[in-house]
Amino acid sequence: MMEAYDRFELLINDRVVRTPIAIASMAGIVDAAYVLERAAHVGAAFIGGYSIDGPTLDASRQMAEEGRKEFVYDDPVTALSREIDALKQSDVVTGINLRGSTPAAYAEIARAFEDRVVYEIDAHCRQQPMIEAGCGEHLLRHPGDLIAIVRALKAEGATVSVKVRAGVAENDAGLARAVWKAGADIIHVDLMDFGHNKVRQIRNASPMMLIANNSITTFEKAMDVFSHGADLVSLARKSDPWTLAGLDAAITRAAEEGGWYNAPKQICRGGDIRGLAFCCMPVKTCPLLPTLEKIGLSRNEYLKLKQEAAKGTALDDGKSTCFGSLAWCCKSSTPCMFRNMTLENKGLSAREYMRCKHHLSDRIVQRIFDAEESTDESS
Incomplete structure (x- = not known):
């Protein structure tokens, strides 16, 4: 792993990230088994999303009844423990994407798993039941609620990622600054159709680690967001082994040749x-x-x-x-x-x-x- 550190100089949660490629969460799909099948070509993975309290579990059940894929269980801690334990055999840095209705719900999960994982706040889901439960895009429109969750997790000594959808908050750069000042360590941005200009805005707003997401499936697209401020790229629907392997090989080669894999444009x-x-x-x-x-x-x-x-x-x-x-x-x-x-x-x-x-x-x-x-x- 020291070779990987020398190449990319990336640490998350005090662990070496072997390649700046992550798997993004997809509810009902991305679990430990999904990650382990792809572990050879990713450096980090955010499993979930996992609902962690009564209101969000009810929302998950409603969405599952309507035909969406969801992780549904009775005890969040038991379900998460099983997944986290399964990933011990991998060197992939593990994050858990969480959907809760109160800061206390997040803090309870952080007390259960301490520093074993990165805690990712789902401020991204746009399904109405989740918004009504007080998470997902609700947090982008009510940033005070999001900041309270960040602070609750940081009070437990957690490494915190915030998953956002660009273009929903009143000001994405302003939101990034606010969650950084609240203590967040990572911002994970679904760029939607905004492209690298949004990456640059957020990069200039805070020193947090920045993960760029949404249709970044080729080396050229990865280098575009890297050169405007991204530290990692993440893939969701296209996180198949073939695509991940190709990206990993190309980014590794660029790092070895150039010396700074995500060097900015002048x-x-x-x-x-x-x-x-x-x-x-x-x-x-x-x-x-x-x-x-x-x-x-x-x-x-x-x-x-x-x-x-x-x-x-x-x-x-x-x-x-x-x-x-x-x-x-x-x-x-x-x-x-x-x-x-x-x-x-x-x-x-x-x-x-x-x-x-x-x-x-x-x-x-x-x-x-x-x-x-x-x-x-x-x-």
Whole structure:
């Protein structure tokens, strides 16, 4: 698994994610047996959705009577325990997609399983019985209820994912910020028809791990959302072994060749804020300036932030480059004789350079959001 970590540098719930591909929940379909059949080519899986209290179990029974596939049982803890135990034999990081009507219902499940799984709040289901029970899309239209559930799970020490459907909340980026500030660790977004622009909006709104979902079944589609901010992609109806195997092989090959599997586009080409790692000094009018204004950084603050983040790394120098440091250099896919000459003189491959840029980006983004949290706490 350390080879997988070196390749993708992904951890969920303190476990290595072997590939940035997940299986998304489908009620009545995705259980332990479903995941185990596909385990060779996924890094994480969200089983469920599982109803966990009286109102949502009643909703599941009503939906099953109407012909939908549902997991129906009398005791949620017993049913979930059986599934979680079955997945012990796999190295797939397990998440359980839950549908409850109160924060207390989620907290009770978290007390039962502690840190064995990721707890995913289903704010995604659009079936009317579930909405009437107070979960699914109800939570997107009543974000205060969603935040209360996040806080209840975090009070139990849980790793929390929030599964949402884009375009339902009043403002998806605002919702992402709110659940991040409440303590959520992951946002799992069904993009619907919004595409990578929605990914970029949410990426720029919070530092949470971001899983992109909906019809991402090819390498090209996966790379599109990766380059705009996704950390993982998830598949539901098309999570067949053949599709998963093809995606896994292609993404792994890209990571080994490029060094940063989800490297962002440069800011000047529509990239998210991770692309600040590729920006030069703010000496001319370019898309960097409105980006800095949008995130509340002055030019001097940006200069200081990037210089401090690069200090002591392989990017800290580079006298032959335009600004005297590789920290200000662009993406390896952009032709530049000065950058390439500097890399050659330092004995740094393009792949290693991109790994360094990845780490630089992580430092920059984390400091931006750490500063925002500090400002919120002091206000």
